[in-house]
Amino acid sequence: MTIEVKDLYKIYSLEGVEIHAVNGITINIEDGEFVSIMGQSGSGKSTLMHIIGCLDKPTRGSAKIDGQEITDLTENELADFRLDKIGFIFQTFNLIPRASALKNVELPLIYAGVSRAERRERATKMLESVGLGDRLSSRPTQLSGGQQQRVAIARALINNPKIIFADEPTGNLDSKSGTEIMAILDSLHEQGKTVILVTHEAEVAEHANRLIRLFDGKVIEDGPIKANNTGGKRKNELV
Amino acid sequence: MNLFESFRLALDAIRANKMRSGLTTLGVVIGVSAVILLVSVGQGMRNYVTDQFQGMGANLIYIMPGDIDFGSGEQPVFNQKLRVEHVRKIEREAIYAKEVSAGIENRGTVKFGKESRRPAVYGVMANYSVMFNYPVETGSFITDTDVNGNRKVAVIGETVVEKLLGGADPIGRRISIEGQKFTVIGVLEPKGRALGMDQDDIVYIPITVAQRIFGLESVTWLALEARDENSIDLAVAESERILSKSLSKDDFSVMTQESLLGTVNQVFGTLTLMLGGIAGISLIVGGIGIMNIMLVSVTERTREIGIRKAVGAKTHNIMIQFIIEAATLSILGGIIGISIGIGGSLLLRMVLPSEVTMWSIALAFAFSAAIGIFFGAYPAFKASRLSPIEALRHE
Ligand SMILES: Nc1ncnc2c1ncn2[C@@H]1O[C@H](COP(=O)(O)OP(=O)(O)OP(=O)(O)O)[C@@H](O)[C@H]1O
Ligand SMILES: [Mg+2]
Numbered sequence: 001m002t003i004e005v006k007d008l009y010k011i012y013s014l015e016g017v018e019i020h021a022v023n024g025i026t027i028n029i030e031d032g033e034f035v036s037i038m039g040q041s042g043s044g045k046s047t048l049m050h051i052i053g054c055l056d057k058p059t060r061g062s063a064k065i066d067g068q069e070i071t072d073l074t075e076n077e078l079a080d081f082r083l084d085k086i087g088f089i090f091q092t093f094n095l096i097p098r099a100s101a102l103k104n105v106e107l108p109l110i111y112a113g114v115s116r117a118e119r120r121e122r123a124t125k126m127l128e129s130v131g132l133g134d135r136l137s138s139r140p141t142q143l144s145g146g147q148q149q150r151v152a153i154a155r156a157l158i159n160n161p162k163i164i165f166a167d168e169p170t171g172n173l174d175s176k177s178g179t180e181i182m183a184i185l186d187s188l189h190e191q192g193k194t195v196i197l198v199t200h201e202a203e204v205a206e207h208a209n210r211l212i213r214l215f216d217g218k219v220i221e222d223g224p225i226k227a228n229n230t231g232g233k234r235k236n237e238l239v
Numbered sequence: 240m241n242l243f244e245s246f247r248l249a250l251d252a253i254r255a256n257k258m259r260s261g262l263t264t265l266g267v268v269i270g271v272s273a274v275i276l277l278v279s280v281g282q283g284m285r286n287y288v289t290d291q292f293q294g295m296g297a298n299l300i301y302i303m304p305g306d307i308d309f310g311s312g313e314q315p316v317f318n319q320k321l322r323v324e325h326v327r328k329i330e331r332e333a334i335y336a337k338e339v340s341a342g343i344e345n346r347g348t349v350k351f352g353k354e355s356r357r358p359a360v361y362g363v364m365a366n367y368s369v370m371f372n373y374p375v376e377t378g379s380f381i382t383d384t385d386v387n388g389n390r391k392v393a394v395i396g397e398t399v400v401e402k403l404l405g406g407a408d409p410i411g412r413r414i415s416i417e418g419q420k421f422t423v424i425g426v427l428e429p430k431g432r433a434l435g436m437d438q439d440d441i442v443y444i445p446i447t448v449a450q451r452i453f454g455l456e457s458v459t460w461l462a463l464e465a466r467d468e469n470s471i472d473l474a475v476a477e478s479e480r481i482l483s484k485s486l487s488k489d490d491f492s493v494m495t496q497e498s499l500l501g502t503v504n505q506v507f508g509t510l511t512l513m514l515g516g517i518a519g520i521s522l523i524v525g526g527i528g529i530m531n532i533m534l535v536s537v538t539e540r541t542r543e544i545g546i547r548k549a550v551g552a553k554t555h556n557i558m559i560q561f562i563i564e565a566a567t568l569s570i571l572g573g574i575i576g577i578s579i580g581i582g583g584s585l586l587l588r589m590v591l592p593s594e595v596t597m598w599s600i601a602l603a604f605a606f607s608a609a610i611g612i613f614f615g616a617y618p619a620f621k622a623s624r625l626s627p628i629e630a631l632r633h634e
Contacts, residue, residue, distance in 0.1 A: 033284065055549055073624075076553045082627075083551025093477040094631060098255035108550040110244055134473050 001068050001085065001162040003029040003052055008061035010217075011046050021047040022058065023217030029196065031162075034189040036205035036225065037198045039099030039214035045198045046167050046215070048199045052086050052196075053165040054078045065163070083112055091168035095140040095155075101127060102136040105154045112159055125204050126154040127226050130184060146177025153184055163194040170204055242559070248459055251561035261570055263615070265573025267607040268579065270525030274603035275580025275595060276587070281514040283584075283593035285507035286435070292499050296372065299496055300336075300475055302461035302482070306489040316450040319457035321488040323446060325482060326364070326461060332493060334479050335474035336463040340364045343449045344459040349442055350415045351403045358399055358440040362449020362458075370464055378410045378425030386445040390562045394425040396439035416442065417452045432447070459523060461491075522603065526610040533565075534616040540632055541622040545630030548623070557623040565615025569608040577604065 010022040021044045029035055037045050050056040052063050063070050065077055069152040070081065070086050082088070096103045105123040114122070127136055140148050149169060166185060170178035175205055178201075186207055187225060189195045213221035253260045298560040307318040326341045333339070343362035348355060367373070375394060385392050408424045421444065430438040447594065450456065465474040475493050482491055488617050494502075544557055577600055584593045622630050 049627050056626050075624075076555075079548065079551050079553045082549065088549060094549065096543055096546055099251070105252070107547065110248065111547075111551045111556055112554070113241070113244075159551070 001031050002064075002161035003027075003163070003194070003196075004062075004064040004088040006062040007049065008048070008063060008102045009059045010044070010051060010056075011059045020217045022051065024061075024218055025217070027212060027219060028193065032189075032192050032194055033210060034185075034195045034208040035210045035212060036198065036208035036213045037196065037214065038200065041094075041200075044217040045214055045234070047197055049165050049167050049196065053086055054081045054162075055088065065092055067232075079111075080232065083108060083159060084188075085162050087159075089152055089164065089166040089169045090170045093113070093140070093145075093152045093172075095148060095151055097140055100137045100139055101132060101143065101151045101154075104140070104151055104154075105158055107155060108159045121156060123154070123158060126158050127151070130154050132182075144177070146173050146180060147172060149177070149181055150184070153181065157188070161193070164188055165196050167198045168200065169197070170199065170201065175207050178204065244483065245559040245563055248560045249567060250562070252555065252564050253567060256452065256536070259532055261534050263529050263565075263568045263611060264572040266525040266528035267569050267611055268525075268533070268576040269528070270522040270607040270610075271330050271573055271576025271600075271603040272579035272583065273521035273525075274515075274516040275577060275599050276583045276593075277514040278511065278599035279519040279522075279580070279584040279593040280587065280591055281507065281511035282596050282599075283588070283591065285298070285503070285511065287592035288503050288507065288592050289500060291433070292496055292503065296370070296464065296497050298337075298465040298471060299370070300463045300471065300478065301494045301499070302463070302478065303494065304459075304490065307492050312455045318490060320486055321458050321461055322456060323450070325485075328485075329461075329463060329478055329481050333463070333474065333477050335466055337466050338366050338367050338370050338464040339461070340370055340463070341446060341458040341461045342367065343446055343455060345449070345453050345455075347442070347452070349399065349403060349419045351412065354403045354405070356403055356440075358396070358442055360442045360449065362377045362446035362453075363443050364446055367443070368464065373430070374428050375425040376428045376517070378423070380425055381443060381445050385615045386447050389447045390445060391419060391421045391448055392424045392445065392523065393421040393633040395423055395429060396427050396441040397429040398440040399442060400426055402440075403471060409582070417443065419452055518599075518603075522606050527606060527612060529607075529611050530614045534619065535616060536620040537622075540619060541625070541630050541633035544619065544622040545625070545627050545633065548625075548630060551625040552622045558620060561619035561623075562616045564611065565612045566608070568615070569611030572575050572611065573604045573608055576607070 005025055005027045008022055008025045009020065012021055021098070023044070025048060039045050049060045052065070058071060058136045061071070063166060065081070065085065070078065071076065079201060084237070096107070102120070102123050105126055106119045109119040112133065123144060124133070124136060127133055130153055132154070133148055135147065139153070143151065154158070164185070169181050169185070173181065182204060185195055185197065195208070197208060205211060208225055209225065211221065211225050260357055264619070304321045304323065305318050324342055324583070326339050329336060329339045343365060345355050345360050347360035349360070363381065365381055365383045366373065366385055375436050378394070381392060386592045393416065396410060400406065403414070404412060409426055411424045413420050414423060415421070419562055427439070432438065439479055446458070463478060465471045475495060548558060564573060580600070581595050622633070
């Protein structure tokens with residue numbers, strides 16, 4: 001699953017003012033890479049992730065996943081892409097509030113046409129694998145932030161996607177929960193999945209092999225991770 | 240993903256949002272039950288009155304004092320110029336009238352021992368019982384001899400027997416009407432209640448006696464029975480001609496069962512329209528309720544749609560789920576509303592005539608369901624066309 005992005009733009013116009021959220025980005029990501037995207041707030045990280053994660057459309061430019069030009073796809077074809085190939089983890093979890101953990105994790109399988117019994121079995125296993133085997137019927141409001149994010153990860157992984165997008169997955173969590181989440185992402189990378197991670201935290205970014213830094217919608221740095229080139233805040237520096 | 244799964248998703252959503260589901264259903268229930276109930280009252284009244292007139296016999300012709308032909312649209316004239324002698328005239332001259340009768344309708348104080356009440360006191364002729372089909376249960380009805388001889392005899396209704404005479408055998412008892420002594424000679428078959436009035440709280444006396452004790456020269460009505468169906472129009476023309484000799488055109492109004500039924504239908508058509516209007520308001524109130532609930536939850540549902548789309552739902556998956564959800568609530572509300580409407584109408588029947596009509600059920604149900612489905616599905620339709628990110632950002 002290679003990702004090829006070429007001359008990508010996302011321009012919002014607000015009351016006549018144009019905001020170039022993504023301002024001509026060209027990057028290639030190989031199959032199985034673990035990439036961190038950093039950059040200050042408003043630099044376009046989320047916008048870029050949403051476009052290559054098939055959740056939003058660019059203003060112009062090209063983005064190919066596995067050779068398929070996704071900017072040409074219809075809304076329903078994009079839905080199939082999201083269903084089969086992509087798992088998305090949001091900073092704010094985005095769980096359905098009035099559904100149990102199990103129902104939330106089952107959701108993609110419903111749209112994939114998997115039978116009820118198999119759905120239940122796979123979702124239960126997936127929740128067990130993220131350590132929530134005893135919270136199947138809990139609602140999101142009855143779970144801690146870290147637990148909610150693990151439900152969200154279980155949902156992202158349930159249909160066995162090749163690419164995982166994680167937009168500040170630890171942003172709303174304490175360091176212990178954050179460490180647990182990163183352990184899961186590490187193991188996904190080890191299983192051969194492509195993992196693309198957005199974060200502000202140096203320690204989190206350092207789990208990846210490659211760092212892409214954005215500034216004002218442009219790539220200003222792209223290369224292998226070295227200790228201390230992440231430039232983010234460190235937990236021990238905050239104390 | 241098949242339709243069965245869509246159904247399951249919709250039912251899950253209904254269960255998960257009990258408040259929203261309950262209030263939407265309530266809106267439909269209010270609209271549907273109110274319409275069914277109100278229309279059933281209008282229809283019931285109309286049927287009741289129509290039945291009453293039909294029960295009086297098709298060959299009857301009524302002559303009322305004054306000019307009160309409602310159908311004509313003219314200003315009515317009220318006067319009291321009909322007399323018993325007009326009965327005699329028609330009896331003498333008419334060819335097409337088999338029976339002619341007149342009556343005085345009033346209320347009077349009736350006493351027996353220490354008991355006293357004010358029932359309807361009607362002065363009638365001997366042929367009243369046969370012409371209007373009000374037979375006696377025991378004893379006999381007023382005769383020509385009673386009328387001609389100004390005899391103080393009375394035929395009384397069931398309620399008077401019970402309430403005034405305390406259920407004692409009434410035949411031969413002496414009661415006082417407006418201070419005069421009368422002998423009870425008969426009891427009428429009970430007729431029951433109609434439009435909240437007790438039709439058995441009544442006393443019949445000879446018309447000649449009624450004229451005296453009430454000090455009246457005029458009568459409340461004249462009635463004739465035509466020989467047969469084909470002579471109704473002839474009898475109408477004939478009696479108009481005879482009365483015109485001594486009265487002016489404004490002094491009397493001739494009505495047949497047919498013309499009365501026409502008037503009744505006209506009056507009740509208006510009533511039903513009015514009730515329909517009130518019912519329409521409750522439909523709108525119910526509809527606004529549904530609309531509000533659905534629109535208030537748009538943000539929440541739009542976010543939920545964003546989540547579903549983000550994990551791979553297609554536009555039609557979302558639409559089918561929300562349409563099923565809205566339709567289920569509307570149909571559920573409709574069924575409850577129809578049950579309440581029909582049940583309420585049956586309860587109402589104890590005090591008012593009411594009759595459930597199919598068209599009111601169909602109309603109320605279709606309207607409420609349409610509103611429920613539209614306002615349930617339309618926001619979902621709009622949201623399902625957003626990109627997942629736009630839907631998730633919705634405020
Ligand atoms: N729907 C929108 N309408 C208008 N402007 C938008 C919209 N979404 C994003 N933007 C703008 O695009 C720019 C990039 O936003 P984006 O969310 O991608 O930043 P980010 O790098 O993810 O920031 P953060 O680290 O704070 O999450 C910002 O200036 C933002 O205001
Ligand atoms: Mg962001």
